[in-house]
Amino acid sequence: MTQTVAVLGTGKIGEALLSGMIRAGWHAADLLVTTRRTERADELQGRYGVDSVSNAEAAKRADTLILAVKPQDMGKLLDELAPHLTADRLVISAAAGITTSFIEERLAPGTPVVRVMPNTPVLVDEGMSVISAGSHATGEHIVHAEEIFGGVGKTLRVPESQQDAATALSGSGPAYFYFLVEAMTDAGILLGLPRAQAHDLIVQAAIGAAVMLRDSGEHPVKLREAVTSPAGTTISAIRELENHGVRAALIAALEAARDRSRELASGNG
Numbered sequence: 001m002t003q004t005v006a007v008l009g010t011g012k013i014g015e016a017l018l019s020g021m022i023r024a025g026w027h028a029a030d031l032l033v034t035t036r037r038t039e040r041a042d043e044l045q046g047r048y049g050v051d052s053v054s055n056a057e058a059a060k061r062a063d064t065l066i067l068a069v070k071p072q073d074m075g076k077l078l079d080e081l082a083p084h085l086t087a088d089r090l091v092i093s094a095a096a097g098i099t100t101s102f103i104e105e106r107l108a109p110g111t112p113v114v115r116v117m118p119n120t121p122v123l124v125d126e127g128m129s130v131i132s133a134g135s136h137a138t139g140e141h142i143v144h145a146e147e148i149f150g151g152v153g154k155t156l157r158v159p160e161s162q163q164d165a166a167t168a169l170s171g172s173g174p175a176y177f178y179f180l181v182e183a184m185t186d187a188g189i190l191l192g193l194p195r196a197q198a199h200d201l202i203v204q205a206a207i208g209a210a211v212m213l214r215d216s217g218e219h220p221v222k223l224r225e226a227v228t229s230p231a232g233t234t235i236s237a238i239r240e241l242e243n244h245g246v247r248a249a250l251i252a253a254l255e256a257a258r259d260r261s262r263e264l265a266s267g268n269g
């Protein structure tokens with residue numbers, strides 16, 4: 001059976017997901033988008049050939065609705081959808097912090113809700129999408145969510161109680177690596193390298209390290225030890241990282257992200 005999927009709130013993550021679904025073989029005719037601005041609707045229509053409709057129309061026509069608005073906009077969107085949405089539709093939320101019960105309380109009794117935390121590497125089919133079932137979502141609903149998000153990367157099922165932590169690690173995760181690359185590129189400038197060269201060196205080091213982390217089967221400590229020669233350069237750098245508390249800073253940073261996700265749960269954080 002052909003399924004129609006609507007992406008409601010097609011900003012950064014909504015568009016990333018939409019583009020990935022089209023790459024993964026979804027037909028534009030089976031996809032709908034909703035936007036706040038008509039210029040944005042025209043842009044998406046031109047780029048992907050998808051129809052842009054109102055939220056009410058999406059609720060009526062789509063079998064699966066992916067909610068990709070900001071957590072602060074979720075209450076308003078659900079109020080708009082509720083009069084038009086029947087409990088035979090699957091609702092998938094990609095919003096940080098928003099719980100499945102927050103959504104269930106605002107929709108028809110029994111509506112299946114799945115909470116997913118994707119990340120922007122869905123744009124290059126290397127996403128990570130962490131998936132949890134709400135109280136009315138069946139195994140079949142989860143499999144359907146895995147089919148959608150699995151087309152653009154890996155998926156992982158977790159109990160919803162772990163979603164705020166997963167958001168801190170995985171949803172926000174790419175930003176930490178971009179931040180590190182930015183800082184290390186600046187360090188390259190300080191050491192006298194041209195910016196473009198510094199950027200290329202650090203990005204390739206990141207890609208090489210990422211592939212080794214994924215493919216070697218080695219623990220990160222082993223991989224780092226193999227780079228760290230006795231009385232060499234790497235240990236001099238590591239000592240500075242430890243002196244500046246980088247490990248503690250990362251732990252505190254991810255804890256702050258987890259706490260912020262919890263705060264967003266109210267939908268007006």
Ligand SMILES: NC(=O)C1=CN([C@@H]2O[C@H](COP(=O)(O)OP(=O)(O)OC[C@H]3O[C@@H](n4cnc5c(N)ncnc54)[C@H](O)[C@@H]3O)[C@@H](O)[C@H]2O)C=CC1
Nearest residue numbers: 009010011012013035036068069070071073094095096118
């Ligand atoms: N950017 C990221 O890396 C990730 C974002 N998320 C979640 O995705 C959601 C969206 O985040 P971004 O894409 O970064 O934000 P964004 O601001 O780029 O996208 C949100 C879009 O929703 C639209 N919108 C708001 N209310 C609407 C309504 N009633 N009807 C139709 N469209 C509406 C806005 O105009 C905007 O284009 C958030 O809940 C965030 O927690 C989840 C994982 C990763």
Ligand SMILES: O=C(O)[C@@H]1CCC=N1
Nearest residue numbers: 095096167171172173
């Ligand atoms: O920063 C945020 O709130 C969103 C959720 C995960 C990544 N970006």
